Amino acid sequence: MISLFNSVNEFTEYRNSLATDSIGLVPTMGNLHDGHLSLIKKSISENQYTIVTIFVNPLQFGPNEDFDKYPRTLTADVEKIKSLKIEGKEIIVLAPSSVNEIFPKNFKTTISVKDLTNTLCGASRPDHFDGVTTIVYRLFALAKASKSYFGQKDYQQVLVIRRMVEDLLIPTEVIALPINREESGLARSSRNQFLSESGRVEALELSGTILKISRLLKEKSFQEAGIEINDILEVVLRDQRWDYLEVLDAENLEAVNINTQQVVIAGALKIEETRLIDNHLTKISYAR
Ligand code: PAF
Numbered sequence: 685m686i687s688l689f690n691s692v693n694e695f696t697e698y699r700n701s702l703a704t705d706s707i708g709l710v711p712t713m714g715n716l717h718d719g720h721l722s723l724i725k726k727s728i729s730e731n732q733y734t735i736v737t738i739f740v741n742p743l744q745f746g747p748n749e750d751f752d753k754y755p756r757t758l759t760a761d762v763e764k765i766k767s768l769k770i771e772g773k774e775i776i777v778l779a780p781s782s783v784n785e786i787f788p789k790n791f792k793t794t795i796s797v798k799d800l801t802n803t804l805c806g807a808s809r810p811d812h813f814d815g816v817t818t819i820v821y822r823l824f825a826l827a828k829a830s831k832s833y834f835g836q837k838d839y840q841q842v843l844v845i846r847r848m849v850e851d852l853l854i855p856t857e858v859i860a861l862p863i864n865r866e867e868s869g870l871a872r873s874s875r876n877q878f879l880s881e882s883g884r885v886e887a888l889e890l891s892g893t894i895l896k897i898s899r900l901l902k903e904k905s906f907q908e909a910g911i912e913i914n915d916i917l918e919v920v921l922r923d924q925r926w927d928y929l930e931v932l933d934a935e936n937l938e939a940v941n942i943n944t945q946q947v948v949i950a951g952a953l954k955i956e957e958t959r960l961i962d963n964h965l966t967k968i969s970y971a972r
Contacts, residue, residue, distance in 0.1 A: 709829035719864035744815030
């Protein structure tokens with residue numbers, strides 16, 4: 685069964701009538717693709733109720749970003765959810781009809797996670813993560829779900845949300861699922877639809893470069909691979925299309941050091957006005 689709420693008050697009344705802890709939350713901005721659907725399927729498999737939120741959150745877009753252009757496809761999204769095997773479980777879709785539904789006019793609070801948000805996407809999108817944590821906190825408060833599901837494509841977002849959950853004692857388990865990819869290797873994203881045929885091919889440079897670094901780190905120690913990796917990073921630094929490409933400690937997004945066991949190789953590349961992100965986790969050996 686699926687129920688759809690556009691009113692936050694009506695949603696809250698319904699949520700509070702459910703006397704169970706078996707509730708999973710999948711926060712999304714809609715325009716659902718197979719990546720989102722894999723999160724929803726996982727939640728269905730683990731919970732009696734799955735709350736899917738669909739809301740394009742203005743707080744996480746910068747002034748010159750694609751908030752207006754971001755695809756809004758609620759009818760198609762609901763159809764996609766309906767096509768899933770729900771089997772005795774229930775899906776509750778919360779798609780607030782306006783920004784004021786979710787952020788009332790007198791809303792004055794910002795949730796901000798320090799340090800983790802200074803690097804990667806946070807460096808070039810200064811208020812982005814404050815926007816993400818503020819909406820996600822509010823969605824956690826509305827859904828009161830024991831489990832919450834996020835995609836690993838937004839690796840930094842997952843770390844920032846985990847930090848907030850731990851720091852603010854939010855009673856939800858954050859579950860991150862692996863990146864869902866197209867056959868070509870391109871990470872699925874609602875923004876991929878803005879790419880032309882040739883843009884989609886050009887975009888493979890993102891996953892290709894990340895994987896090249898990952899392979900080097902699997903073959904050699906971090907120090908031995910360093911020279912070749914630096915050569916790759918130098919080329920990227922000179923290329924205006926790349927916003928960043930970095931190899932950081934996967935646990936805290938700090939520089940790799942003697943205690944680092946796993947790195948995240950993360951990149952952001954702009955193709956035809958569309959900014960794409962991707963990452964790959966790799967265990968490393970660090971020669972002492
Ligand atoms: O990952 C997203 O789609 C968004 O950042 C989220 C978590 C739904 C918050 O708006």
